[in-house]
Amino acid sequence: MRKTSLAAAAIGSLASATSAEAAREGTAFLCVTCGMQYPESAKPPESCPVCEDERQYVPPEGQQWTTLEQLHKTHKNTIKQEEENLYSINVSPKIGIGQRAFLIRTPKGNVLWDCQPLIDDATVSRINELGGIAEIAISHPHYYTTMIEWSRAFGGAPIHIHEAERKWVMRPDPCVKFWEGEKKTIFGDLPLIRTGGHFEGYQVLHWPAGAGGKGALMAGDQPQICMDPKQVSFMWSYPNFIPLNAPTIRHVMECLDPLAYDRIYGAFVVRGKGVVPTGGKQVVQRSADRYLKAIQG
Ligand SMILES: [Zn+2]
Structure with missing residues (x-):
């Protein structure tokens, strides 16, 4: 259908x-x-x-x-509150890869984390009720989609993308702000961490105020929340099942280690959820150990 x-x-x-x-x-x-x-x-x-x-x-x-x-004419967004100050933006039916986006509300302004294709008047109006969008950050090129439209709909909000992904920005625009190095902080307290892995400039967003102050990791699809939400995984290609190598996994773990978080929000709704609600840090450590054992024999 x-x-x-x-x-x-x-x-x-x-x-x-x-x-x-x-x-x-x-x-x-x-x-x-x-x-x-x-x-x-x-x-x-x-x-x-x-x-x-x-x-x-x-x-x-x-x-x-x-x-x-x-x-x-064919698609519609649903904006759903996930916890205090966090909303997911979900398109149906599925278009493109099928990921969701998130709106994080902060006292200094709102951040759109990741992106999905559909933007329409109803979505813009609802997001404006929630305070609009001041900054945009996207984990990796698979979710760039209509990011320029999202930026334009919210006054040219800057889109923070790692320099290593410049070649994947298919619709160049002055609103795209490339950053270099390993960390870039939005509003002074929302760090983007460049972990590499799935993409060379892959970035996660750490939201320290998430999970009631215990911290949330906005992971996109790396780490990817599995069918069993007590497990996550790391892949170079998800559709083609191409794994990452051991040094890369270790590097991703070194990047995530300093972050304090209890909850993980993923890009996909899996079996009605897309979150590791608690114990996220332990889930990531255990899953990385298991993954390394599996690929190293
Ligand atoms: Zn394509």
Whole structure:
């Protein structure tokens, strides 16, 4: 059902792209498979480098494209409170990789953590009720999707991305602020930590006020919360099951070690949840030990 409607959406967007108006103004097409949005063009891009990368895949039916205009007719966001000052933004039906985004409210302003393709008037209006978005940070390129649209909808909010991922920013824009080094702090108390691993410039966000002051790790998909939420994992490619090597896992652990956190929020809702509610730090340590044993024999 989903495939049919998305295929129809892709055909619809192709048709509209050939119209004189679209040719004049251009359309910022989105890859249906990964959600990446490309710069305005009269017709869809030839290919999606994100999907062609070994970590992802081009579906057997080939590359398909859609537009935000199409998604507005077929998709809807649900904004759900996860705990005090934390909201998840969930799109349905699934589009792209299927991750969720988060809004973290702080006294100094709100942060959008990670991103997902659908942004519409209802979403912007609800987020404005919650205080808007002052800063944006995204764990890795698989979630960049329509980040430029999100920034523009909230006054050009800066998007913090590690310099190592510059080549994966498919729609360059002045609102993207590349940072270098191992740590960048937003508002003085929300550190982005560059862990590498799944992507060279992979970053997590540490939210010290989360979990009632015990701290929360906004992990994206590394560490990835497993089917058993007492376990997490670390992969170079999730769809193609390509593991990370032992030195890389050790490096990720060294980066996470100094952070105080009890809870982990992941990018995906797994079996109705997407959180390690408590004991997160121990879960990560135990899972890393197990992973190292498994890959080292
Ligand atoms: Zn793609």
